[in-house]
Amino acid sequence: MSEGCCRIAVVYYSATGTVFTLAEAVRAGALAAGAQVRLRRVAELAPASAIARNRDWREHLAATAHVPVATHEDLLWADGIVFGTPARFGNIASQLKQFFDTLTGLWARDLLVDKVYSGFASSASAHGGQETTLLALYNSVYHFGGVLVPPGFKGHVNDSGGNPYGASHSTGEDGSLAVDEVALAAARAQGRRVATMAAALKTGLAARSRAEPAVP
Numbered sequence: 001m002s003e004g005c006c007r008i009a010v011v012y013y014s015a016t017g018t019v020f021t022l023a024e025a026v027r028a029g030a031l032a033a034g035a036q037v038r039l040r041r042v043a044e045l046a047p048a049s050a051i052a053r054n055r056d057w058r059e060h061l062a063a064t065a066h067v068p069v070a071t072h073e074d075l076l077w078a079d080g081i082v083f084g085t086p087a088r089f090g091n092i093a094s095q096l097k098q099f100f101d102t103l104t105g106l107w108a109r110d111l112l113v114d115k116v117y118s119g120f121a122s123s124a125s126a127h128g129g130q131e132t133t134l135l136a137l138y139n140s141v142y143h144f145g146g147v148l149v150p151p152g153f154k155g156h157v158n159d160s161g162g163n164p165y166g167a168s169h170s171t172g173e174d175g176s177l178a179v180d181e182v183a184l185a186a187a188r189a190q191g192r193r194v195a196t197m198a199a200a201l202k203t204g205l206a207a208r209s210r211a212e213p214a215v216p
Contacts, residue, residue, distance in 0.1 A: 029191025
């Protein structure tokens with residue numbers, strides 16, 4: 001695939017770093033497929049007092065201060081968008097949901113349609129709502145008019161503890177389980193797949209546009 005085949009935005013929320021680690025792997029996979037990639041975090045909404053009481057949260061926020069905050073322009077720029085979120089009672093984090101809630105203007109002008117979308121997640125326990133979180137995230141994609149590209153089990157990289165909805169990782173109840181190579185491999189494969197499908201969709205739509213007769 002040629003360099004710059006398509007544009008991929010990886011937009012995530014991460015409190016203590018797990019989703020950020022997965023986001024970097026998704027980014028690496030998309031880059032390996034020849035895409036231009038923007039890594040973006042959504043704005044933190046939690047009060048400073050809550051963050052200050054959690055050392056991991058506080059340190060991760062400081063360590064990733066260099067990552068640009070996601071804007072509408074990042075979505076308009078992208079041919080494909082991959083969202084990442086921790087599970088919050090089987091749903092997406094409020095920080096990512098708040099970003100979604102700002103997209104009404106883009107949605108109303110059909111500016112989010114015909115892009116490829118996908119998602120990835122983390123939770124404390126293996127059955128802590130990763131799949132329902134991704135399904136909840138994808139509800140927004142349907143409203144966007146997007147083209148959903150989940151990883152499925154292509155290449156069977158998800159066979160060892162993964163799921164077909166999106167790359168995911170369980171940190172353990174105490175948060176001590178670092179992202180392992182299984183999850184990283186799944187995230188990289190998802191990034192490659194999204195870039196490949198976004199490039200194919202972009203090429204196909206461009207070819208169709210060229211072939212359509214001009215409207216008098």
